[in-house]
Amino acid sequence: MSICYISFFFLFFFSMMNFLMVIYFIMNNKVIFMEWELISFNSMNIVMSILLDWMSFLFMMFVSLISSSVIYYSKSYMSSEMNLNRFILLVLLFILSMILLIISPNIISILLGWDGLGLVSYCLVIYYQNMKSYNAGMLTALSNRIGDVFILMIISWMMNYGSWNYIFYLNFMVNDLEMLIISILVIIAAMTKSAQIPFSSWLPAAMAAPTPVSALVHSSTLVTAGVYLLIRFNMLLLDMFFLKLLLLFSGLTMMMAGISANYEFDLKKIIALSTLSQLGLMMSILSMGLVDLAFFHLLTHAMFKALLFMCAGVIIHLMSDNQDIRLMGGLSFFIPLTSLCMNISNLALCGIPFLAGFYSKDLILEMVMMSNLNILIFFLYYFSTGLTMFYTVRLLMYLLLNDLNLMSVYNLYDEDYIMLKSMFMLLFMSVITGSMLMWLIFSIPYMIYLSLNLKLMVLYVSFMGMLMGYLISNMKIYSLNKFLMTYKMSLFMSMMWFMPNLSTYGLSYNFLNFSQLLSKNIDMGWSEIYSGQGIYMIMKKYSIFYNYMQMNNMKIYLFSFILWMMMMMFLMIILN
Numbered sequence: 001m002s003i004c005y006i007s008f009f010f011l012f013f014f015s016m017m018n019f020l021m022v023i024y025f026i027m028n029n030k031v032i033f034m035e036w037e038l039i040s041f042n043s044m045n046i047v048m049s050i051l052l053d054w055m056s057f058l059f060m061m062f063v064s065l066i067s068s069s070v071i072y073y074s075k076s077y078m079s080s081e082m083n084l085n086r087f088i089l090l091v092l093l094f095i096l097s098m099i100l101l102i103i104s105p106n107i108i109s110i111l112l113g114w115d116g117l118g119l120v121s122y123c124l125v126i127y128y129q130n131m132k133s134y135n136a137g138m139l140t141a142l143s144n145r146i147g148d149v150f151i152l153m154i155i156s157w158m159m160n161y162g163s164w165n166y167i168f169y170l171n172f173m174v175n176d177l178e179m180l181i182i183s184i185l186v187i188i189a190a191m192t193k194s195a196q197i198p199f200s201s202w203l204p205a206a207m208a209a210p211t212p213v214s215a216l217v218h219s220s221t222l223v224t225a226g227v228y229l230l231i232r233f234n235m236l237l238l239d240m241f242f243l244k245l246l247l248l249f250s251g252l253t254m255m256m257a258g259i260s261a262n263y264e265f266d267l268k269k270i271i272a273l274s275t276l277s278q279l280g281l282m283m284s285i286l287s288m289g290l291v292d293l294a295f296f297h298l299l300t301h302a303m304f305k306a307l308l309f310m311c312a313g314v315i316i317h318l319m320s321d322n323q324d325i326r327l328m329g330g331l332s333f334f335i336p337l338t339s340l341c342m343n344i345s346n347l348a349l350c351g352i353p354f355l356a357g358f359y360s361k362d363l364i365l366e367m368v369m370m371s372n373l374n375i376l377i378f379f380l381y382y383f384s385t386g387l388t389m390f391y392t393v394r395l396l397m398y399l400l401l402n403d404l405n406l407m408s409v410y411n412l413y414d415e416d417y418i419m420l421k422s423m424f425m426l427l428f429m430s431v432i433t434g435s436m437l438m439w440l441i442f443s444i445p446y447m448i449y450l451s452l453n454l455k456l457m458v459l460y461v462s463f464m465g466m467l468m469g470y471l472i473s474n475m476k477i478y479s480l481n482k483f484l485m486t487y488k489m490s491l492f493m494s495m496m497w498f499m500p501n502l503s504t505y506g507l508s509y510n511f512l513n514f515s516q517l518l519s520k521n522i523d524m525g526w527s528e529i530y531s532g533q534g535i536y537m538i539m540k541k542y543s544i545f546y547n548y549m550q551m552n553n554m555k556i557y558l559f560s561f562i563l564w565m566m567m568m569m570f571l572m573i574i575l576n
Contacts, residue, residue, distance in 0.1 A: 002075070002084075002085075003084075003085050003088050003089070004071055004072065004074065004075040004084070004088055005072075005075075007068070007071045007088055007091075007092060008068050008069075008071050008072045008075075009068075011064045011065075011067050011068035011071065011095070012064075012065070012068040014060075014064045015060075015061045015062075015064035015065040015068060018057045018058070018060045018061035018064065019061050021052075021057045022054050022057045022058045022061060022440070023440075025052075025053060025054040025057060026054045026440065026443075030053075031051070031052070031053040032050075032051075032052040032053070033049070033050070033051055033052075033105065033167075034049065034050045034052075035047045035048065035049040035050070035106075035165070036048055043162065044159065044162065044163075045163060046108060046164075047106065047163075047164075047165070048106070048109060049104065049105050049106040049109065049165055050103045050104070050105075051103060051104070051105035051167060052103060055231075055295065056102050056103050058299065058440075058441075059102050059220075059228065059295075059299070060099055060102055060103070062220055062299050062302050062303070063095060063098055063099065063102070063220045063221060063302075064095070064099075065425075065429070066215075066216065066219055066220050066302060066303070066306045066426070067091065067095045067216055067220075067221075069306070069310075069422040069423075069425050069426055070091070070212045070215050070216045070306065070310075070422070071088060071091060071092075071212075072418065072421070072422040073212055073215070073310055073313070073418070073419055073422040073423070074087065074088065074091070074210075074212040075418050076416050076418035076419050077210070077211065077212055077313055077317070077419065078210065078212065087127065087210070090120060090123055090124055090127075091124070091212070091213065091216065093116070093120045094116075094117065094120040094121070094124065094213075094216065094217075094221060094222075095216075095221070096116070097112075097113045097114075097116030097117045097120060098113065098117060098220075098221045098222075098225070099113075100112055100113035100116065101113030101114060101116075101117065101225055101228070101229075102228065105165055105166065105167035105232075106164050106165050106166070106167075107151065107154055107155055107158060107164045107166050108155060108164050110151065110229070111148070111151050111152070111155065113225075114147070114148060114151055114193070114225065114229075115148055117144075117193075117221065117222050117225055118140075118141060118144040118145070118147075118148060119141075121140055121141075121144070121206070121209075121217060121222050122137050122140060122141040124209045124210070124213045124217070125137040125140050125205075125206050125208050125209045125213075126208075127209060127210055127213070128208065128209075128210065132208055133208040133209075135205075136202075136205040136206060136207075136208035137208070139201065139202050139205045139500075139503065140202045140205060140206050143192060143195075143199050143201070143202040143503065144192060144193060144202070146188075146192045146199065147188075147189040147190075147191075147192035147193045147226070148189075150185045150186075150188050150189035150192070151185075151189050153185050154182055154185045154186065154189070157178065157181060157182055157185070158182065160178055161178075166182075166233070167232075170233065170235035170236060179236060180240070182236070183233065183236035183237070183240065183242070184240075184242050186229060186230065186233045186236065187230070187237075187242055187243075187246055189226070189229065190226035190227065190229050190230045190283070191226065191246070191249070191283075192226070193222070193223070193225045193226030193229070194223055194224070194225070194226030194227050194279045194282075194283060195223060195253075195276055195279060196226075196246075196249050196250055196253045196279070196280065196283055197249045197252050197253045197256065197499070198249075198499065198502070198503075199503075200253060200256070200257070200276060200496060200499050201496060201499045201500035201502075201503040202503070203218075203223065203272055203273075203275065203276050204269045204272045204273060204276070204496070204500075205500070206218075206222075206272070207266070207268040207269055207272050211268065211309060211310070211312060211313035211316065212309075212310075212313065214268060214271075214272070214309050215305075215306045215309035215310050215313070216306070218271070218272060218275040218305060218309065219275075219301070219302040219303070219305040219306035219309070220302035220306065223275060223279055224279075224282075224298055224302070226283075227279065227282045227283060227286065227294060227298055228298070230283070230286050230294075231286065231291050231294060231295055231298075234286070234289075234291040237286065237287065237289060237291075243287045244287075246283060246284075246286075246287040247284050247287040247288065247377060248376075248377075249283075250279075250280045250281075250282075250283035250284035250287060251280065251284050251376075251377055251380035251381065251384075252280075252380065253276060253277070253279070253280035253283070254277050254280030254281055254284065254380060254381070254384035255280075255380050255383060255384050255387070256496060256497055256499075257273045257274070257276035257277035257280060257496075258273075258277045258383075258384045258387030258388060258390070258391065259387060259493050260273050260493055260494060260495075260496045260497075261273035261274055261277070261387070261391040262387065262390055262391045262394060262472075262493075263490055263493045263494035264494060265324050265325055265326055266323050266324065266325075267312050267315065267316065267323045267324075267325050267328075267395075267399075268309075268312055268316075268323055269323075270325070270391060270395055271305070271308050271309055271312055273391075273496075274305075274308075274349060274388065274391065274392075275305055277384060277387070277388060278297070278301050278305070278349075280384070281297065281361075281364065281381075281384070282294045282297055282298055282301075284377075284380075284381070285297070285364050285367070285368075288367075288368075288371060288373075290364075290367055292441060292442065293360070293363060293364055293367060295441070296359075296360045296363070296437055296438075296441055296442075297360035297361065297364060299433065299437055300348075300356040300357055300359065300360045300433050300434050300437060301349075301357065301360070303348075303356055303426055303429045303430045303433045304344075304345040304348035304349055304355075304356055304357060304426075304430040305345075305349070306426055307341055307344075307345040307423060307426040307427060307430055308342070308345040308346065308349065310341070310419065310422065310423050310426065311338055311341050311342040311345065311423065313419075314335070314338045314416065314419055314423075315328065315331065315335075315338065315342075315399065317416075318331075318335065318412050318413075319406055320406070320407075322406065325395065325398040325399060326398065326405065327404075327405045327406045328398060328399050328402075328404065328405070328406065329398065329399065329400075329401070329402035329403045329404045329405060330400070330401070330402065330403055330404045331399050331400050331404075331412070332400040332401070334412035334413070334414070335412055335413070335414040336414060337414050337420055338414055338420075338423070339399075339400055340427075341423045341424070341426075341427050342396075342399070342400070343396065343400070344427060344430060344431065345426075345427075345430055346392045346395065346396060347392075348430050348431075348434075349388065349392060350388055350389050350392050350462060350466075351385070351388075351458065351462065352462075354434075354435075355430065355431060355434065356429075356430050356431065356432075356433040356434035357434065358434060359434030359435060359437070359438050360434065361385070361458075362458055363446060363448075365381060365382070365385065365457075365458050366446075366448045366450060366455070366458075367446065367448070368381050369450055369454055369457070370448060370449075370450070382457065382458075382461050383461075385458065385461050385462065385465070386461040386462065386464055386465035386468075387465060388465065389461075389462045389463075389464075389465030389466045389469060390465040390466075390468050390469040390472075391469065392469065393465070393466050393469030393470050393473065394469045394472065394473040397469070397470065397473040397474065398473060
């Protein structure tokens, strides 16, 4: 039995066990906290802690369910791969890092999971070894290192408290200055991991990884780590100026990703930008203090986004490894089952009623209406919701309805049953997850009082987005299309507001040049002269001198000097 099947069965069984534990823990209102001491020094204890509550079990259930179907899917998708076992082991390491992050109430063990995610994601992004993958991998790793540095700063700052179990300090240290600094560091760390502006450029670049990895990374693991960290630190997110900044940045991320997805022609990048948009939604609702809603949307989103990536993987395989949506079309005639999965996951993403995404998105948008927000944030939320519909309809038009532009002789088939089985498992979950979690998470229902027009506002915006997506992908509105597709406009929008340029050519390039100068002038220059090499040369000279003395050379030298003096005196006497 191959490692694929073993991993699949183990993870699926683990997810079912987690589901039973979730129900048990919610019914009995139970929390288990375990810790054991590893090192004790200077009254500081390094302890390994585990926090098991309904939230960590529920998240672990979703991570293991999605990863089991992704590993089963990889059996077929990566069948031509020489080192399939190595790939599966890397994915398992990735899942292990995420589970360590989920169950950690301790900032040290969080760093292990956090850094494990960053390291393994680098290995997976550069899996197809070419220059583009290496560049994407470096951008991913370096962007995530910023978050790691902030976590290290939190660790050093928490030494003031005498322990790293942050879970104990959240309730009674809320107004403390030190906790304020920690909360700012946590927010910035979460923004880097969940790719909020200005750290967004790594997320579409990480599409260089194989598609099963994208399905795992962009649904429930790497990008949700930042959101989950803020959910765990939610006590600190009460009333801060930084939260208002986070709300603004996450709202802008939502809008920027939605607009960029409409200009993009790479299938995987469109789905990645849609992930970025949904992450902006989660972070913005978190910054408003609605933690359970953010967690709810995180889980529902994970299901249909993993399914969406899997469908994209099947289509890319059939299109001779081509990712340009302009070359695709008419796929609903040739691959009906994959098209079914693609359609349902896309509709769930749009928030069509009674699919998974509807329950969380509708509730979020209604809570936004009930909140005391200004017109800018209100506009960002609703405009981004319309844009979601816009790029989804555009994608469906290009993939399923337009004519196929790839080749005149083609063999499109829908009979890869390993891929289909794994996709159907997630398809079922994408339909039922929303209502299931609604009953599970919210013991007391939200009471929302709105007028009829405000209540239907979400549907108005969605239908407007759907109409615009249909018309513009069909090139019906020529004047608007001419304006939207001008060279400068489309360049600015498709380049994510020039953010990749800033993070790669701007910041990284200048920083790398600066560090090269530092290395040349300080590490290999002055510090060599005044530290390593300098001390070595001085020691060398002294050792030669001492060796000269120890070999009795001093006696010989004195004897020869006296002899020479005597000869000189003798000569002077003779000459006189």
